[in-house]
Amino acid sequence: MNNVVKNIEISQHLNFGVGGKVSHFVTASNKEDILSAVAYAKKEKIPYLILGGGNNIVSCDKKIKCLVIKISSEPDSVGGEIKIKDNKIYTDAGILLSDLVSTTVKNGFVGLETLSGIPGTVGGSIYGNAGAYGHSISEFISSVTIFDGKKIIKTGNKDCHFGYRESVFKKKKWIIIGAEFKFKKGDAKELTKISEDIIETRWKKFGPKPKCPGSYFKNIIVKDISKKSLAFIDPSKIKDGKIPVGYLLEEVGAKGMREGGIYVSDFHGNIILNDGTGKYNDLTKLVKKLKSLVKKKFGIEIEEEVQYLHEKILNSR
Numbered sequence: 001m002n003n004v005v006k007n008i009e010i011s012q013h014l015n016f017g018v019g020g021k022v023s024h025f026v027t028a029s030n031k032e033d034i035l036s037a038v039a040y041a042k043k044e045k046i047p048y049l050i051l052g053g054g055n056n057i058v059s060c061d062k063k064i065k066c067l068v069i070k071i072s073s074e075p076d077s078v079g080g081e082i083k084i085k086d087n088k089i090y091t092d093a094g095i096l097l098s099d100l101v102s103t104t105v106k107n108g109f110v111g112l113e114t115l116s117g118i119p120g121t122v123g124g125s126i127y128g129n130a131g132a133y134g135h136s137i138s139e140f141i142s143s144v145t146i147f148d149g150k151k152i153i154k155t156g157n158k159d160c161h162f163g164y165r166e167s168v169f170k171k172k173k174w175i176i177i178g179a180e181f182k183f184k185k186g187d188a189k190e191l192t193k194i195s196e197d198i199i200e201t202r203w204k205k206f207g208p209k210p211k212c213p214g215s216y217f218k219n220i221i222v223k224d225i226s227k228k229s230l231a232f233i234d235p236s237k238i239k240d241g242k243i244p245v246g247y248l249l250e251e252v253g254a255k256g257m258r259e260g261g262i263y264v265s266d267f268h269g270n271i272i273l274n275d276g277t278g279k280y281n282d283l284t285k286l287v288k289k290l291k292s293l294v295k296k297k298f299g300i301e302i303e304e305e306v307q308y309l310h311e312k313i314l315n316s317r
Helices: 031-044 097-106 122-127 188-206 245-251 280-298 311-316
Strands: 005-009 021-028 048-051 057-059 064-071 082-085 088-092 141-147 152-156 175-182 262-264 272-274 307-309
Touching (some): 021 031, 031 048, 031 064, 031 175, 057 280, 064 311, 097 188, 122 175, 272 280
Antiparallel strands (some): 088 175, 141 175, 262 272
16 A cells, blocks of 8 residues: 555544554545555554544554554545435444534434534444433444445444443454434424533533543443442432442542643543643553542442553454
């Protein structure tokens, strides 16, 4: 491939702004580019990673031998098309989630308005089953078009094994090409108001352009913790069968904690930010400390929502 760039700083493609070099990097503008990139990685005998918006990925500072395949979101690319037919929408993986959400709102399609303001691409959102305010993107997916390493196929919702911030795509090396969604009709004006209110709330929470990978840890599913741990929780904090991890972190004094250039937001305990000078080592120290404090006070193991990028993880997939 002629457009492969070698030894590139991956941090410039990640919202968090942390990370060292990757050995190979390529931008895919169409399905053929994706297939060629995968073939190139197999030929070079190196692992590959699909990168959407780079919003919930945290990379180590060491050089990683791999091929990062960046899905373009430019018009006429693999990520540049949204098709509407009746109450269904087909979108390619590289489309920005915000564009899909705004399309549903304008057309009066109910469901994705709760995801307003969440950064990233549709493909990345499907991969991590993004959600907010008690709803997840998977609720509205009819099918996902994927490349399974040999051919492009369509898989149904059930075969994606969606769960809370989980999907089959985290376990298999399938590449998300696009997806079809099905919606119920609602009132566009009401949906617009809901969307605008949520975006305003997110701006207060994250700021306009933060160096932040989004919510860092997953909320806690009540049925997954012991009665002993549950006894420490204020019942009024439990919503939709989940305990907000931000509440747990704030109870242990997380707000404002800092390691080097990495710090916890003063506004919300589950927001970790980079002041522009932060390093991966700073982050690991802070994350370890936060986990330890929550474990000590509540007896609960908190788990990251972000995805880590380093060779050990890539080679284990």
